[in-house]
Amino acid sequence: MSNQDATFNHDQPSIDTNRKQLVIIGNGMVGHYCIEQLIERGATAQWQIHVFGDERHRAYDRVHLSEYFSGKDADALALGEPDLHRTHGVALHLGVAVTAIDRDSKEVVTAEGRLAYDSLVIATGSYPFVPPIPGPDTATHPQARLVYRTLDDLDAIRQQAAGARRGVVIGGGLLGLEAANALQSLGLEAHVVEFAPRLMPVQLDEQGGAALRERIEALGVGVHTGCATEEIVATPNDAYAYRMNVKGGEPLDTDLIVFSAGIRPQDKPGRDCGLETGERGGIVIDDSCRTSDPEIFAIGECALWQNRIFGLVAPGYTMARTVAGCLTGEEAHFNGADMSTKLKLLGVDVGSIGDAHGATEGAKSYRYIDEAGSGYRRLVVSADGKKVLGAVLVGDNSYYDTLLQYAQNGIALPDDPASLILPQNEGGAPALGADALPDSATICSCHNVTKGAVCSAVDAGCADLAALTIDTKASTGCGGCSALLKQVFEHELEARGVAVDRSLCEHFAYTRQELYAMVRVEGIQSFGELLEKHGQGLGCDICKPTIGSILATCWNQPIMDAQNVALQDTNDTFMANMQKNGTYSVMPRVAGGEITPDKLVALGEVAKKYDLYTKITGGQRIDLFGAELHELPDIWEALINAGFETGHAYGKSVRTVKSCVGNSWCRYGVQDSVAMALELEHRYKGLRTPHKIKMGVSGCTRECAEAQSKDIGVIATEAGWNLYVCGNGGMRPRHAELFATDIDSDRLVRYIDRFLMFYVRTADKLQRTSVWRESLEGGLDFLKAVIIDDSLGLGEELERQMQHVVDTYECEWANALGDPEKLKRFRTFVNDKCGDPDIVNVSERGQPRPARADEIQSLAVEIR
Amino acid sequence: MNRTAATPHKVLCRRSDLVDDSGVVALHDGHQIAIFYLPRGIDRRGEPAVFGIDHHDPFSNANVIGRGIIGDKGGEPVVASPIYKQHFRLRDGICLEDDSVRLKVWLLRLEGDQVVLER
Numbered sequence: 001m002s003n004q005d006a007t008f009n010h011d012q013p014s015i016d017t018n019r020k021q022l023v024i025i026g027n028g029m030v031g032h033y034c035i036e037q038l039i040e041r042g043a044t045a046q047w048q049i050h051v052f053g054d055e056r057h058r059a060y061d062r063v064h065l066s067e068y069f070s071g072k073d074a075d076a077l078a079l080g081e082p083d084l085h086r087t088h089g090v091a092l093h094l095g096v097a098v099t100a101i102d103r104d105s106k107e108v109v110t111a112e113g114r115l116a117y118d119s120l121v122i123a124t125g126s127y128p129f130v131p132p133i134p135g136p137d138t139a140t141h142p143q144a145r146l147v148y149r150t151l152d153d154l155d156a157i158r159q160q161a162a163g164a165r166r167g168v169v170i171g172g173g174l175l176g177l178e179a180a181n182a183l184q185s186l187g188l189e190a191h192v193v194e195f196a197p198r199l200m201p202v203q204l205d206e207q208g209g210a211a212l213r214e215r216i217e218a219l220g221v222g223v224h225t226g227c228a229t230e231e232i233v234a235t236p237n238d239a240y241a242y243r244m245n246v247k248g249g250e251p252l253d254t255d256l257i258v259f260s261a262g263i264r265p266q267d268k269p270g271r272d273c274g275l276e277t278g279e280r281g282g283i284v285i286d287d288s289c290r291t292s293d294p295e296i297f298a299i300g301e302c303a304l305w306q307n308r309i310f311g312l313v314a315p316g317y318t319m320a321r322t323v324a325g326c327l328t329g330e331e332a333h334f335n336g337a338d339m340s341t342k343l344k345l346l347g348v349d350v351g352s353i354g355d356a357h358g359a360t361e362g363a364k365s366y367r368y369i370d371e372a373g374s375g376y377r378r379l380v381v382s383a384d385g386k387k388v389l390g391a392v393l394v395g396d397n398s399y400y401d402t403l404l405q406y407a408q409n410g411i412a413l414p415d416d417p418a419s420l421i422l423p424q425n426e427g428g429a430p431a432l433g434a435d436a437l438p439d440s441a442t443i444c445s446c447h448n449v450t451k452g453a454v455c456s457a458v459d460a461g462c463a464d465l466a467a468l469t470i471d472t473k474a475s476t477g478c479g480g481c482s483a484l485l486k487q488v489f490e491h492e493l494e495a496r497g498v499a500v501d502r503s504l505c506e507h508f509a510y511t512r513q514e515l516y517a518m519v520r521v522e523g524i525q526s527f528g529e530l531l532e533k534h535g536q537g538l539g540c541d542i543c544k545p546t547i548g549s550i551l552a553t554c555w556n557q558p559i560m561d562a563q564n565v566a567l568q569d570t571n572d573t574f575m576a577n578m579q580k581n582g583t584y585s586v587m588p589r590v591a592g593g594e595i596t597p598d599k600l601v602a603l604g605e606v607a608k609k610y611d612l613y614t615k616i617t618g619g620q621r622i623d624l625f626g627a628e629l630h631e632l633p634d635i636w637e638a639l640i641n642a643g644f645e646t647g648h649a650y651g652k653s654v655r656t657v658k659s660c661v662g663n664s665w666c667r668y669g670v671q672d673s674v675a676m677a678l679e680l681e682h683r684y685k686g687l688r689t690p691h692k693i694k695m696g697v698s699g700c701t702r703e704c705a706e707a708q709s710k711d712i713g714v715i716a717t718e719a720g721w722n723l724y725v726c727g728n729g730g731m732r733p734r735h736a737e738l739f740a741t742d743i744d745s746d747r748l749v750r751y752i753d754r755f756l757m758f759y760v761r762t763a764d765k766l767q768r769t770s771v772w773r774e775s776l777e778g779g780l781d782f783l784k785a786v787i788i789d790d791s792l793g794l795g796e797e798l799e800r801q802m803q804h805v806v807d808t809y810e811c812e813w814a815n816a817l818g819d820p821e822k823l824k825r826f827r828t829f830v831n832d833k834c835g836d837p838d839i840v841n842v843s844e845r846g847q848p849r850p851a852r853a854d855e856i857q858s859l860a861v862e863i864r
Numbered sequence: 865m866n867r868t869a870a871t872p873h874k875v876l877c878r879r880s881d882l883v884d885d886s887g888v889v890a891l892h893d894g895h896q897i898a899i900f901y902l903p904r905g906i907d908r909r910g911e912p913a914v915f916g917i918d919h920h921d922p923f924s925n926a927n928v929i930g931r932g933i934i935g936d937k938g939g940e941p942v943v944a945s946p947i948y949k950q951h952f953r954l955r956d957g958i959c960l961e962d963d964s965v966r967l968k969v970w971l972l973r974l975e976g977d978q979v980v981l982e983r
């Protein structure tokens with residue numbers, strides 16, 4: 001042995017003559033993954049492995065590089081366990097570049113010496129292509145030719161961004177947009193210049209590029225497509241440091257320029273030692289990832305397979321698995337890779353599957369274009385209309401998983417293929433049932449876990465999801481498959497007769513519906529009684545409020561009664577809504593949004609006296625914010641004296657009935673919508689429900705009360721009322737469905753009585769009517785049969801139960817104010833009359849708001 | 865009981881200030897202490913138990929813990945923060961969702977009608 005012992009021995013495992021030497025050049029994502037795969041296959045028993053990385057960092061996640069500027073440091077981006085190499089005796093040489101490969105002596109050459117190899121893996125990746133644009137010298141103007149690939153590149157960008165206001169990225173592909181994101185994170189105004197006529201030209205078609213452009217522009221990023229930068233001119237005396245002269249567009253002034261105009265394979269180590277390379281770069285490999293020298297492999301972005309470079313990490317991983325297999329005596333082949341990809345760029349969903357451009361002969365496309373929302377989806381199908389060939393998604397990737405399964409597994413299209421990309425009224429994007437997937441279907445593409453592998457794990461006794469992810473590694477990569485994995489897992493469990501646990505929580509092995517029935521049938525009056533008969537332990541923050549709500553619906557006892565008080569969350573306990581600083585907001589009922597001037601004045605006086613922030617809500621009420629616990633009784637006394645009652649804004653209960661002004665004033669109105677809203681609100685106020693209930697009444701078809709976005713919507717017709725049910729605004733909007741037409745007021749109330757009580761009886765905890773409706777087997781027709789046709793014979797019982805709630809209504813605040821024991825609860829401290837000294841407000845737009853942490857600090861400094 | 869001057873005890877409040885299976889808050893030397901009362905013990909069968917724990921919620925930075933719902937996780941009594949719903953063990957203050965976070969606990973004792981702070 002020559003000098004390599006001396007060079008490589010310190011701190012590293014000694015060279016073991018019984019084992020063969022494997023050298024890996026490159027410690028990027030793919031090189032690192034190759035080591036993990038070798039270790040997993042037990043390769044260290046036969047191979048002494050050496051890894052050379054020319055960067056000083058451990059292997060890191062380049063895919064999420066832009067997070068380096070949004071809080072993640074190099075350690076957070078690092079891949080694998082820090083001790084991985086030491087534990088498995090792999091020699092890691094960081095910051096050491098391999099300068100040459102000597103194939104004759106089978107040695108690699110570095111600044112530190114030479115090292116013999118028996119097999120060699122080249123995983124050097126790629127480097128950013130910087131087009132030769134005339135401009136100032138890079139040595140003196142580094143900020144005009146930055147690149148975006150390594151952590152060191154990002155450090156350079158960060159350094160140059162100090163004091164800069166605007167940055168331009170040349171290149172509107174995937175990495176270019178990531179770079180623009182990085183510039184924005186650094187507080188710069190970001191622009192993207194793309195030569196092609198659209199963004200992400202490889203993955204997206206014209207409309208997809210346009211939709212992405214609109215969304216990205218809306219985020220404040222300037223987009224300049226069809227533009228070729230011809231010259232960069234230093235403009236030291238102007239507002240910005242450089243001017244870019246652009247062919248096809250206006251000149252662009254900027255302080256720094258990042259090039260992201262594509263990558264080139266880093267094939268120099270292979271080229272220099274005479275390995276076969278492609279015309280436009282890349283080390284040629286065969287299906288085993290061997291180069292023209294059978295002892296040398298190449299993987300990742302430096303490798304050229306069938307004249308293709310794969311610029312994504314997943315194909316690189318597949319190559320790494322192939323090499324790890326070959327080196328451990330497995331039959332392993334690389335057969336190309338799917339370039340489908342699902343990304344979030346600047347927060348915008350972008351997906352591209354298979355033949356996204358419809359290049360296959362005879363391919364036909366379905367397109368969904370949402371110009372208003374800048375959304376776009378395209379489905380490319382085969383000439384015979386039977387298979388999915390590809391897809392493009394911009395704005396909503398919830399369609400991606402199902403489309404990918406169709407494309408990858410050749411699943412026959414449904415009768416109406418367009419349904420796969422059309423907006424769905426119910427249940428979000430279409431999903432392929434777990435049983436429709438073949439065993440070969442890939443569930444997790446990061447770790448190549450098929451449905452078959454999930455089934456085997458279940459057969460081997462894996463009974464919970466956490467164990468499954470440990471067993472199979474599925475969903476531990478990007479995590480995008482977790483919903484699908486859960487679905488397949490539960491389906492397989494059920495198929496094997498294993499019951500899926502739907503217990504409310506660890507204290508009750510029943511669903512909410514079952515508990516509701518027990519309370520009703522057995523006449524159970526308290527949580528303690530139910531716990532004793534059917535539960536265990538102390539209860540928790542899941543079962544207590546759920547059962548508190550059931551008890552309230554069934555027996556309508558005041559929630560402040562001693563046996564109920566510990567069940568309520570803080571909002572119900574104190575009959576107000578807790579805000580972020582621990583204070584509460586107060587919202588009295590303003591039924592139908594109708595309020596007298598005297599009451600308005602009274603509200604204003606209370607708000608003034610207690611220095612409360614005042615805001616009009618979407619439910620046509622007035623919310624008063626910032627009351628401390630001990631102030632609530634005084635505030636409510638004043639409000640009740642002024643004729644108000646509690647508004648139940650704190651409860652999972654009927655909230656408001658929003659109304660338009662109706663035919664008393666409006667020249668279009670056909671019924672008195674305000675009177676109807678008042679009737680409904682006063683009838684159902686205080687009803688505790690599995691989740692909050694909102695209603696609306698419009699006086700004509702113009703629908704000014706937006707009733708169709710409510711749980712219960714009523715719209716006036718010439719002949720009476722139309723009833724809509726199960727709508728929702730908020731996070732997941734859903735149009736209410738027409739339930740009954742031209743009914744009179746009595747019938748309307750009867751239907752609503754039955755509907756609400758049936759919902760209360762059958763819904764899950766915290767399930768809005770919209771979600772409940774989607775989960776109802778039999779759908780709207782079933783619901784109509786139960787409510788209108790009384791198919792279950794429940795109608796009378798439901799009405800009777802509702803009438804009990806209506807008859808026993810009592811304002812909870814009036815009840816509490818009449819009981820000194822209950823009022824004791826409203827003390828900030830039981831042993832002191834003061835308020836919470838940590839509550840600090842500042843004034844904004846003439847009203848108080850909680851001080852932010854930095855404001856509190858500066859206030860503290862002033863006081864000192 | 866033989867009490868010496870070296871162990872000063874402080875009466876925080878009376879038993880009648882407490883709320884069954886729920887919390888109240890007392891002020892002690894500038895500290896806000898949430899006091900939880902389990903009248904039938906931690907298994908619903910034993911002696912009354914009383915727990916003292918920081919009222920300050922480190923996740924929301926608001927003083928709200930005393931207004932959370934109490935219950936148990938696997939038999940261990942906990943309180944759920946009313947703001948972001950993390951659970952804290954009443955015995956040692958450790959947060960179940962993030963065991964690097966721990967609320968200060970205060971040892972309390974019922975002495976007749978009084979709730980006494982031991983340390």
